[in-house]
Amino acid sequence: MIRVTLIGQPNAGKSSLFTRMTGVGVIISNYAGTTVEFEEATVVRKGNEIHVHDLPGTHSLSGNSDEERLVMNALTDDTGDVVIVVADASNLEGSMVLCFEAMELGLPVILALNKMDIASKRFDTDVKKMREILDIPVIPVSARSALGIDDLLDEVILYEKKETNFKVRYDSHIEKYINDLLFTSKIKGFDPRGVAVKLLEKDTSILSRLSDAEKNNVNRMASEFERTHGESINVHIARDRYGQAGVIKDAVQKKTARERTFSEKLSDAATAPSTGIPLLMFVLFVTFISFILISSFLEDLINSVYTSVAGDSLKEFGEKTGGELGLAVMGGVDVSIRAILTLVIPFIMLFYVILGILEDSGYLPRAVVLLDRTMHRLGLHGGAFIPMMVGIGCSVPAILATRVVASKRERLILSTIIVMAIPCSAQLAIIMGATGKYAGILAAFVIFLMLSAMIFIIGILMNRWMKYEPTNLAMEMPDLVMPSARNVAFKTWDRCKDFFIIAFPLLIIGSIILEVLLHFGALDAVVEPFSFITVTMLGLPPIVIIAFIVGIVRKEMALGMLFILAGLNSTDTFGMAGFMSPDQFLVFGVVMSIYFPCLAVFAVLWKEFGIRNTAMIALTSLAVALLAGTAFNAILSII
Amino acid sequence: MASGNREDYLLRILRLTNGDGIAKTTDIAALMNVSAASVTEMLRILANDELITYKKYKGVSLTPEGLAMAKRIRDKHQIAERFLMDVLDKDQGDAHEEACKMEHILSDESARRMCRIVGAAEMSDCEALCGSECIKKASGIQLNKISAGMAGKISHLKCDDAEKIRKLISIGFVPGRTISMVNRTTSNGPIIFRMGESNIALDQELASLVFVNVDQ
Numbered sequence: 001m002i003r004v005t006l007i008g009q010p011n012a013g014k015s016s017l018f019t020r021m022t023g024v025g026v027i028i029s030n031y032a033g034t035t036v037e038f039e040e041a042t043v044v045r046k047g048n049e050i051h052v053h054d055l056p057g058t059h060s061l062s063g064n065s066d067e068e069r070l071v072m073n074a075l076t077d078d079t080g081d082v083v084i085v086v087a088d089a090s091n092l093e094g095s096m097v098l099c100f101e102a103m104e105l106g107l108p109v110i111l112a113l114n115k116m117d118i119a120s121k122r123f124d125t126d127v128k129k130m131r132e133i134l135d136i137p138v139i140p141v142s143a144r145s146a147l148g149i150d151d152l153l154d155e156v157i158l159y160e161k162k163e164t165n166f167k168v169r170y171d172s173h174i175e176k177y178i179n180d181l182l183f184t185s186k187i188k189g190f191d192p193r194g195v196a197v198k199l200l201e202k203d204t205s206i207l208s209r210l211s212d213a214e215k216n217n218v219n220r221m222a223s224e225f226e227r228t229h230g231e232s233i234n235v236h237i238a239r240d241r242y243g244q245a246g247v248i249k250d251a252v253q254k255k256t257a258r259e260r261t262f263s264e265k266l267s268d269a270a271t272a273p274s275t276g277i278p279l280l281m282f283v284l285f286v287t288f289i290s291f292i293l294i295s296s297f298l299e300d301l302i303n304s305v306y307t308s309v310a311g312d313s314l315k316e317f318g319e320k321t322g323g324e325l326g327l328a329v330m331g332g333v334d335v336s337i338r339a340i341l342t343l344v345i346p347f348i349m350l351f352y353v354i355l356g357i358l359e360d361s362g363y364l365p366r367a368v369v370l371l372d373r374t375m376h377r378l379g380l381h382g383g384a385f386i387p388m389m390v391g392i393g394c395s396v397p398a399i400l401a402t403r404v405v406a407s408k409r410e411r412l413i414l415s416t417i418i419v420m421a422i423p424c425s426a427q428l429a430i431i432m433g434a435t436g437k438y439a440g441i442l443a444a445f446v447i448f449l450m451l452s453a454m455i456f457i458i459g460i461l462m463n464r465w466m467k468y469e470p471t472n473l474a475m476e477m478p479d480l481v482m483p484s485a486r487n488v489a490f491k492t493w494d495r496c497k498d499f500f501i502i503a504f505p506l507l508i509i510g511s512i513i514l515e516v517l518l519h520f521g522a523l524d525a526v527v528e529p530f531s532f533i534t535v536t537m538l539g540l541p542p543i544v545i546i547a548f549i550v551g552i553v554r555k556e557m558a559l560g561m562l563f564i565l566a567g568l569n570s571t572d573t574f575g576m577a578g579f580m581s582p583d584q585f586l587v588f589g590v591v592m593s594i595y596f597p598c599l600a601v602f603a604v605l606w607k608e609f610g611i612r613n614t615a616m617i618a619l620t621s622l623a624v625a626l627l628a629g630t631a632f633n634a635i636l637s638i639i
Numbered sequence: 640m641a642s643g644n645r646e647d648y649l650l651r652i653l654r655l656t657n658g659d660g661i662a663k664t665t666d667i668a669a670l671m672n673v674s675a676a677s678v679t680e681m682l683r684i685l686a687n688d689e690l691i692t693y694k695k696y697k698g699v700s701l702t703p704e705g706l707a708m709a710k711r712i713r714d715k716h717q718i719a720e721r722f723l724m725d726v727l728d729k730d731q732g733d734a735h736e737e738a739c740k741m742e743h744i745l746s747d748e749s750a751r752r753m754c755r756i757v758g759a760a761e762m763s764d765c766e767a768l769c770g771s772e773c774i775k776k777a778s779g780i781q782l783n784k785i786s787a788g789m790a791g792k793i794s795h796l797k798c799d800d801a802e803k804i805r806k807l808i809s810i811g812f813v814p815g816r817t818i819s820m821v822n823r824t825t826s827n828g829p830i831i832f833r834m835g836e837s838n839i840a841l842d843q844e845l846a847s848l849v850f851v852n853v854d855q
Binding site for chain 2: 059060062065068090091092093094097122169171172173180224227228230231232234235238239240241242243246249267268271272273276277365368369370372373381382472473474475476477
C-alpha cells in the first residue's frame with residue numbers, strides 16, 4: 001500500500017483533488033478553511049492500493065496556527081510514502097513557498113499544479129522547466145475538469161525518492177547558522193537542513209526537542225541576526241523564500257494578454273465601498289425571499305403529490321392487518337413519512353442548495369470583509385460570518401468551522417451565538433413550517449427578529465464579560481466562479497442524508513411508541529408531570545412536552561412529532577390547525593428556536609470546549625428558551 | 640587583506656559581546672571557522688593596537704576605541720547594503736555579499752554621503768558613523784495610509800507581537816514583494832490588497848504594521 005498525504009495552501013483545492021483521486025466525496029467550498037478534520041480514503045489503480053490522506057490547508061509549515069501545528073504533527077508522526085503539495089497554479093508564489101518548505105524538510109514531494117484550467121487562461125506555464133528547476137515531479141492537474149488525475153496517480157505509483165538539487169539559498173549569515181545547527185537538527189525522516197531552518201524560525205514543536213544550551217544557541221543566533229540586519233530572522237527567511245518563488249514564477253509563467261473578465265469586475269464591485277453593501281443587502285434579500293417563496297411552494301407540491309400517490313393506503317393496510325391498533329400505528333408511520341418529506345425537502349434541502357451556491361460562488365469571503373466592523377461590536381471579526389451561515393444549516397459543522405476565528409474566547413462567543421441564536425435548518429423548518437404556516441408569516445418574522453436581537457445581545461454581553469484578546473481579519477478573496485450543480489447537489493445530499501437515514505426511522509419508532517401508549521391510555525401519565533412547564537408557563541397543550549423531549553435528540557423530530565401528536569387527536573391528515581391556536585404556534589416556535597442543543601451539538605461542544613462550558617451553554621439556552629416562551633405567552637394572552 | 644581580516648574579527652567580537660561583554664576565544668574560533676591558535680595570534684595583534692583587552696583563559700572585550708571602530712564597520716555594511724538595494728536596485732542576496740566586502744574599503748566620508756542619499760532606516764543605527772547629523776528617515780509608509788490604485792514594495796513589518804508578524808508573513812506579507820491596494824471596503828473596515836495573483840483583505844490594524852515604499 002502506498003500512503004499519500006495531501007498538503008497545500010487554503011483553498012488550493014486539496015479536497016477537490018482528494019475527491020477526484022479517491023472518488024470519495026467530501027465537503028468542498030470556495031473559501032479557505034473548509035476542511036478542518038482529516039479525511040482519508042483508499043483507491044486502487046493498476047493493482048496498487050493507494051491510501052490518500054487529506055490535511056487541512058496551511059499557509060506554511062511553521063507552526064503559526066493550530067492547523068499548521070496539526071499538519072506538522074501529522075507529518076512528524078508519519079511522513080507516508082509520498083507527500084503531494086497541492087499548488088494553485090493560478091496563484092503560484094504562495095504555493096511554491098509551501099513546496100520549498102516541504103522539500104527543505106526532505107519530504108518525498110510531488111508537486112500537483114492544480115487549477116490548471118483557470119491558470120491556462122491567464123498564463124503560459126512551462127511545466128517542464130519547472131520540473132527542471134525544482135528537480136521533483138511536477139504534474140499539472142485540474143480537480144475541476146479531472147485533467148491529469150490519472151497522471152498524478154501513476155506518478156505516485158512510480159515515485160522513488162531521490163535527493164533534489166534545488167534548494168532555497170538564504171542570506172549568507174543564515175546559511176552559516178544553518179551549517180552550525182546541522183548537528184543539532186536530527187529528527188527521523190527529516191532533512192537536517194530543513195530542521196535547522198525550522199529552528200531558526202523558532203518553530204516551537206521542534207525547538208522543544210532541544211536542550212536549554214542548544215535553545216540558547218538558537219536564540220543567540222536569532223537575536224544577533226536581528227541586531228545586524230534590522231529585521232527578524234523569520235521575516236528574512238520568508239523574504240528569501242518569496243524572492244526565490246518570484247524568480248521561478250517569472251521563469252515558468254508568462255502572462256497572456258487578456259481582458260478583465262466579468263467575474264473580476266464583479267469581484268471588485270462586491271467589496272467596493274459604494275457597491276459592496278447594496279450588493280450584500282441584495283444577496284441576503286434574494287436568499288431570504290427565494291427561501292420563503294420556494295419552500296412554501298415545495299411544501300404544497302410534496303403534500304399533494306404524496307396524497308395522490310399514497311393516499312390512505314398505508315392506513316387502510318394497517319386497519320386490515322391490525323384492527324384499531326394497526327390503524328393507529330400505520331397512521332403514525334404515514335404521518336412520519338409525510339413529516340420528513342415536507343420538512344426536509346422544502347426547508348432543509350432548499351437551504352443547503354442556497355448555502356451550497358453561496359459557498360461555491362466565492363461570495364461569502366466578500367460578505368466577511370463587509371461585515372468585519374459590525375462583527376467587532378460582538379467581540380468577533382468578520383470571519384465569524386461563515387460559521388454563522390453554515391450554522392443555519394447545522395450547528396455541528398458550524399462549531400467546527402469556528403476554528404477560523406483564532407482565539408478560544410471568540411470561538412466560545414461564536415459557538416454560543418450559533419447554538420442559541422442561529423436557527424439550524426431543522427429549527428428553520430419549525431419556524432417556517434409550524435409557526436409561519438399556522439400562525440402567519442408575520443409570526444415567523446417576529447421570531448427571526450427576536451433571534452437577530454439575541455445575536456447582538458449574546459455577543460455584546462459575552463464580549464464584556466470575557467477577557468479581551470483581539471484577533472485580526474486577514475482573508476484571501478477567492479475568485480468568483482459559477483457554482484457547479486454537481487458539487488452543490490452532492491453537498492446537499494451529503495448534508496441531508498442523516499435526516500432520511502437517522503431521523504426518519506427514529507420518528508417512526510417514536511410514533512409507534514406513542515400510538516401504543518395512547519392505545520393503552522398511558523400517555524397522560526407521561527405528560528402530566530410536565531404540565532407546569534407546558535400549560536402553566538407556556539400555555540401549550542400538555543402533550544407538546546413530547547415534542548420538546550424528542551427535540552433534544554434531534555430538532556427536526558420535534559416538528560415531526562408535533563405532526564404526529566396533532567394527528568393523534570384528529571381524523572384530519574395533519575390536524576395541526578385544530579391542535580393549537582396561532583398564538584400557541586408562535587410560543588412553540590419561540591421555545592424551539594432557542595431551546596436546548598441537540599445531542600450531536602452537545603457532543604461537539606463538549607469535545608471542543610469541555611463539559612463546563614457546554615453545560616453552561618445548554619442550561620442557559622434552556623432557561624432563555626423557557627423564559628422567552630413564557631414572556632411571549634404572557635404578552636399574547638394580554639393582547 | 641590583513642586589515643580586512645582584522646575588522647572581521649572586531650565585528651565578530653562585537654556580535655559576541657554585544658558591545659560590553661566578554662567573548663571566549665573558542666566562540667570566536669567557531670564563528671570565524673578557524674583554529675583557536677590563529678585566533679589567539681590575531682587577538683594578540685588587536686590587543687597591541689589597544690582595540691581589545693585580552694585576558695588569557697578568560698576571553699576578550701572591546702576597548703572604547705575598538706567598540707567605536709567595530710560599530711563604524713557595522714554601520715558601513717548596513718549603509719552599503721541599503722544603498723545597493725534601494726538606489727542601485729540590486730537584489731538582497733547580492734547586495735549583502737557585496738556589502739560584506741565594501742564595509743572594509745568604504746571611507747567614512749563616502750559612507751556618510753551614501754547614508755544621506757538612502758536615508759537611515761528607522762531600525763538601523765548609524766550613529767557611530769554619522770553622529771547626530773544624520774536625519775533618520777522612516778522608510779516606507781503604513782499600508783493603511785496608501786490610497787486605492789497605489790502600488791509599491793513592502794519594506795518591513797513592525798510590531799512587538801511576534802505572533803502577528805508570523806501571521807502576516809505566513810499569508811504572504813513579506814518584505815520585498817510588490818503590493819497594490821485594490822480598494823477600501825467600509826469606513827475603518829478591512830482593505831483589499833493585491834499581491835501576486837491573489838486579493839487579500841486585511842483589517843486596518845494589521846495593515847498598519849506593514850510598511851511599503853510606494854512607487855513614484
